[in-house]
Amino acid sequence: MNHEEHLDPSISKLYQATPKAQPSAKIDVAILALAREKVHSKISKRQKMHYQRWWLPLSTAALLVMGVSVTIKIMHQPESMTQIPVPVMAPMVTPNAEQELKLDADRPQALRQERVKDEVDEMSLDAQAVTKKEKRALAAKARVRSSESIGKRAKMENRALLKGVQPNRLPQASGTMTIQSDSANEVISAPLSAVPAEAVWSKQQWSSPEAWLKKIDELLASGKKSEALTELKRFSSNHPDYPLPAALQRLLAAQ
Amino acid sequence: MMMTDMLSDELLFDQFTKGDMTAFEHLYSRYRQSLYTFLLHSCSDHAEADDIYQDAWSRVIYAAVPFTSGSFRAYIFKIARNLQIDSHRRSHIHLVDELELLEDVVDAKPNMARTLDGEDCGELLVSEVALLPGEQRDAFLLKEESGLTLEQIANMLEVGRETIKSRLRYAMKRLRAALEECL
Numbered sequence: 001m002n003h004e005e006h007l008d009p010s011i012s013k014l015y016q017a018t019p020k021a022q023p024s025a026k027i028d029v030a031i032l033a034l035a036r037e038k039v040h041s042k043i044s045k046r047q048k049m050h051y052q053r054w055w056l057p058l059s060t061a062a063l064l065v066m067g068v069s070v071t072i073k074i075m076h077q078p079e080s081m082t083q084i085p086v087p088v089m090a091p092m093v094t095p096n097a098e099q100e101l102k103l104d105a106d107r108p109q110a111l112r113q114e115r116v117k118d119e120v121d122e123m124s125l126d127a128q129a130v131t132k133k134e135k136r137a138l139a140a141k142a143r144v145r146s147s148e149s150i151g152k153r154a155k156m157e158n159r160a161l162l163k164g165v166q167p168n169r170l171p172q173a174s175g176t177m178t179i180q181s182d183s184a185n186e187v188i189s190a191p192l193s194a195v196p197a198e199a200v201w202s203k204q205q206w207s208s209p210e211a212w213l214k215k216i217d218e219l220l221a222s223g224k225k226s227e228a229l230t231e232l233k234r235f236s237s238n239h240p241d242y243p244l245p246a247a248l249q250r251l252l253a254a255q
Numbered sequence: 256m257m258m259t260d261m262l263s264d265e266l267l268f269d270q271f272t273k274g275d276m277t278a279f280e281h282l283y284s285r286y287r288q289s290l291y292t293f294l295l296h297s298c299s300d301h302a303e304a305d306d307i308y309q310d311a312w313s314r315v316i317y318a319a320v321p322f323t324s325g326s327f328r329a330y331i332f333k334i335a336r337n338l339q340i341d342s343h344r345r346s347h348i349h350l351v352d353e354l355e356l357l358e359d360v361v362d363a364k365p366n367m368a369r370t371l372d373g374e375d376c377g378e379l380l381v382s383e384v385a386l387l388p389g390e391q392r393d394a395f396l397l398k399e400e401s402g403l404t405l406e407q408i409a410n411m412l413e414v415g416r417e418t419i420k421s422r423l424r425y426a427m428k429r430l431r432a433a434l435e436e437c438l
Contacts, residue, residue, distance in 0.1 A: 007398075008427040010438050011380070015399050018377035020288050021295045023308055028287070031312040035271070035279045038316050042274050 209239050216248065229255060264327035282327070283312070290335055293400040296384055297339050297392060299346075307342055311335040332401045333411045336393060343389075376437035383433040391426035394419050 212235050219228035232252055236244070244252065262270075262278075264285065270278035290311065294304040311334045315322070322330045384392060390412075397408045409416045431438065 007423065008431060011427060011430050011434070012399060014376060014380050014434070014437065015384075018381055021292045021304075022288055023291045023305065027305055027309055028283075030309060031283065031316075032280065034313055035283070035316050036276055039271070039274050039276045039279070042272075046274070 209235070209242050212239075213245065213248070220251075265322075268322055268327050279316075286328075286331055289400045289402075290331060293332065293396050294335055294339060296381060296396055296400075297336075298342070303342055303346075307335060307338045310338050314338075326403070326407060328401055329403055329407045329411050332397060332403065336397075336411070376434060379437065380430065380434060383430055387426055387429060391422045391429070394422040395426040395430075398423060 212231070216228050216231045216235065219225075219231060229251065232244075232248055233255075235242075236252060260281070262281075264282060267278040267282040271282065291304065291308050294307050294311075295301065298304040298307065311331065314334050315331055384395060387395060393412065394408060397403055397411070398405075401408075403411070405416050405419050409419045412419065
């Protein structure tokens with residue numbers, strides 16, 4: 001059996017030779033009109049979709065711009081307008097901290113008294129020639145100054161303790177000095193009255209060479225030659241270029 | 256123009272779905288004659304062929320599930336054939352499918368060519384094709400008009416390749432017998 005048996009070329013040829021029927025022009029026009037309508041509806045749909053394609057990113061961008069501008073405006077507003085009262089929580093108080101708080105609470109008054117006393121003593125040393133009236137006025141001034149500085153410092157320390165900050169991290173007030181503790185090897189802020197007077201004195205003089213020299217002169221006058229010499233050495237090491245009086249130069253040279 | 260002529264049916268249809276009307280015009284001109292002839296030879300009259308032809312194209316244009324892959328040729332001829340079957344069902348025309356009945360039909364109309372002396376062989380062939388049982392006629396017309404391969408026809412009619420071959424063989428046998436004097 002021929003594998004092409006299902007086909008008959010002569011019949012196919014005869015069939016292909018028959019006149020081909022064609023649809024009427026009316027049908028052609030109707031079909032093409034349908035297709036055109038579909039194309040137009042597709043184009044209008046695409047235009048609609050194009051519109052829908054851009055409005056979403058545009059609205060998103062507008063929203064973003066608004067959000068950013070509002071944020072920036074809030075950030076640049078005065079603090080008082082933006083500040084919201086926040087409830088303050090009481091700090092966790094350990095037994096040690098409680099003791100320190102008690103000590104600090106008592107400290108300002110005691111410190112003030114000691115400080116006033118120290119300054120008055122110091123001034124009495126300085127002002128031999130000053131009258132009693134002037135002495136009283138100076139003492140009153142010093143009292144006010146020291147009470148202000150000590151009070152300020154005590155307030156800062158109290159506040160720091162409440163916030164849980166170590167008081168030694170606070171900026172040093174003029175009325176206090178920092179010393180190194182031997183046992184704990186940590187910096188402790190203490191009022192001047194708690195530190196030896198000499199240390200306080202020498203620390204104070206470092207800022208004013210004239211006063212320091214005056215003190216050395218006084219030490220010499222009062223017969224404390226060795227102390228005067230020690231101070232002189234320290235002075236010359238701290239102020240090597242400062243012109244010393246002839247008497248002190250001779251004393252330093254003799255040593 | 257030349258470029259569009261070289262494009263495949265599938266590409267033209269794709270361009271049409273993207274809004275290219277010219278692509279559709281080219282595609283339409285390619286199938287205008289063969290599809291209409293196929294329908295005209297399958298249907299009982301011109302009016303029915305016209306209706307089905309128009310309906311087939313409108314389905315191609317506004318298809319709910321548009322053509323995406325495969326052969327566009329097979330796609331459009333399948334639409335046309337399905338519409339034709341629906342139309343026959345509606346008009347209560349029963350297609351002769353059984354082979355036994357086919358033999359009866361052959362015996363009932365012996366040698367048409369001889370009784371129609373002087374008639375054009377082409378016209379005789381067309382009339383004989385119309386008298387073929389539905390399955391054989393479909394196979395023959397699809398083979399001659401659409402230019403589809405046996406596999407494509409088999410896929411379209413959802414039968415095996417050998418079944419199509421068999422149907423074509425029977426159709427040829429009958430046509431050869433009817434057109435004995437012309438061949």
